[in-house]
Amino acid sequence: MPVFFRKIISPSLSPNTESDDVWEAVRAFLKPRSWQRGSAIDEIEHWFKDYYDASAAVSFDSGRSALYAILEAFGIGLGDDVLVQAFTCVAVPNSIRWAGATPVYVDIDKRFNIDPKDLEKKITKQSKAIIVQHTFGIPAAMDAILTIARKHNLIVIEDCAHSLGATYHNRTVGSLGDAAFFSFGRDKVLSSVWGGMAIISQKSPPKADQPMAEKVKSPPAGEAGQKLRQIQEKLPYPSRIWIVQQLFHPIAFAVILPLYNLIIGKVILECLKRLGLLSKPVNDQELRGEKPLFMPRRYPNALARLLMRQLVKLKRYTIKRRRTVAYYQEVFQSRNEIIMPKSIPGGVYLRFPILVQNQEEVMMRAKRAGILLGNWYTSVIDPVQVNRENVGYIAGSCPKAEIYARHIINLPTLISEDEARRVVAMV
Ligand SMILES: Cc1ncc(COP(=O)(O)O)c(C=O)c1O
Incomplete structure (x- = not known):
């Protein structure tokens, strides 16, 4: 079959949207009274709390907002260093900087994840936390990383933006550190176009055998979970226009994808982008390392509905x-x-x-x-x-x-x- 009659194959253009997701977006669109608040948010949070056996699961508008809230909940900010791998999305170091802390970049290993050897070299007195990204859904070398974290008394935050459902030595990735965050962006494991979740583990952050004064002043797990919830409750919901824009995304791509290899699909996509009808995954301020004024925000019910449909898949x-x-x-x-x-x-x-x-x-x-x-x-x-x-x-x-x-x-x-x-x- 000639190329232009074939459906485009792409891991980035709404790869996991199926026809029932499109219909769910239409149904959600027709219920404007529950675009912002509603029961789907609680259901998603419960699902994550149960699946990860977490002490708290709190939703946000994105993975980057979830990470920012975790850092705040653990009291990580000005004067603190957060170790993070290079070979990451700008959203991750940006969230560290929103919290007032400094990202310190660590090299990667053959799995495209943080290299435990380089990690240990880059730890200093200012180091407070490690973000462990399971890149492309490939689990990082958690045993070595957790040993280093324990030795240096560091908080471990798993970046599970790519790894919902992954396991490491039969343990659930996302429940191995002190906290974890997830993304429901348009090209993630499951998608609601935008969205994120922060979870706090059952256990308290590890304490090394060090004098009290040198220990990280981080709250126990229960307290961190409560703080996370307080942070979320103070945030606004996204505007109704923004929510409509996201609901439009799966509907638009249901039309664009089959026509993409014919010129018409590309033209429609370009027009919708220029008219500002499709949201960008990273905006221009973020590319410059700045914080957009409208973030962080809460996860709106209309998008939680889209995610509920995806969870069963x-x-x-x-x-x-x-x-x-x-x-x-x-x-x-x-x-x-x-x-x-x-x-x-x-x-x-x-x-x-x-x-x-x-x-x-x-x-x-x-x-x-x-x-x-x-x-x-x-x-x-x-x-x-x-x-x-x-x-x-x-x-x-x-x-x-x-x-x-x-x-x-x-x-x-x-x-x-x-x-x-x-x-x-x-x-
Ligand atoms: C590895 C990684 N972490 C975090 C994020 C941020 O997630 P979100 O786009 O939901 O803010 C991304 C986004 O693509 C990512 O690739």
């Missing part, structure tokens, strides 16, 4: 993503020019990252074949337009992350077997 999506990855691994293992992460049991593989010699050429070839490959993290602080200096990244400080950024491509995983064969043929 978690298992099915995870099975499908893992099956695609098993196929990629099988066919790429004999290709010496392709480097891929070792198979990690328990990963959910939001995308499958591989390193190729000629990144740009592969991306162009894919485009011609009707496949839009993902570009996380072709810049160490993503997206490429970010002013890295403004967010405190010192060029050359994380050399491995910089090399990986020049060679990475992200393959889609939530696709059919036939589509996976097309991706492999293109690579």
Whole structure:
């Protein structure tokens, strides 16, 4: 079949929206009285509290707001350093800076996650917390990280923006540290276009065998959970116009995606973007390292409704993503020019990252074949337009992350077997 008659394959253009999600958006749109407040928010929070056996689960408008609230709840702010991996989204260091703290960048390991060896080298007296990102849904080396955190008395916050449903040695990723946050952005494991959740573990933050004066002055888990809730309750709901804009997103993409390879789909997308009818995942202020005035906010009920519909699909999506990855691994293992992460049991593989010699050429070839490959993290602080200096990244400080950024491509995983064969043929 000629390329232009085929549906576009893309891990970033609303990859997990199905027809029932579109209808749910229409139904939610028709109930304007429950766009902001409503029972779906409580149901989502309960689901997370139960699934992660957490002491608290509190929703926000995004993962970045959830992280900001966690830092505030643990009293992390001015004068404190937060260790975070390079090879991340600008939303993460920005949230650290919103809280008044300083991001300290750590290099990555072969799983694209924080490297425990570099982590230990970068710990100082100012270090208060580590953010552990499970990049692409591949679990980080938690045992080594938790040992280091305990030794240095640091709070561990798991960044589960990519890893809802993942496990690490049969334990649930997201329940291994002191707190965790999740994103329900348009291209995440499950999506409501925007949204985020913060959870606090049952256990208190680890205390090393150190004199009292040197210990982190962080509240026990129960107290942190209460603070998180107080922070949320003081925040406003997003405006009704903003909520309508997000409800429009799955509806618009239901039209755009089948037509994308025909020029008309691209034209519609471009027009909607220019008319400001579709929201951007990261706005211009954030690219400059500034805080948008309207954030953080609460999670609105209309988007919680979209997420409830997606939650029942978690298992099915995870099975499908893992099956695609098993196929990629099988066919790429004999290709010496392709480097891929070792198979990690328990990963959910939001995308499958591989390193190729000629990144740009592969991306162009894919485009011609009707496949839009993902570009996380072709810049160490993503997206490429970010002013890295403004967010405190010192060029050359994380050399491995910089090399990986020049060679990475992200393959889609939530696709059919036939589509996976097309991706492999293109690579
Ligand atoms: C690794 C990672 N952490 C955090 C975030 C922030 O999530 P959100 O977009 O919901 O604020 C993102 C966003 O893409 C991300 O990729």
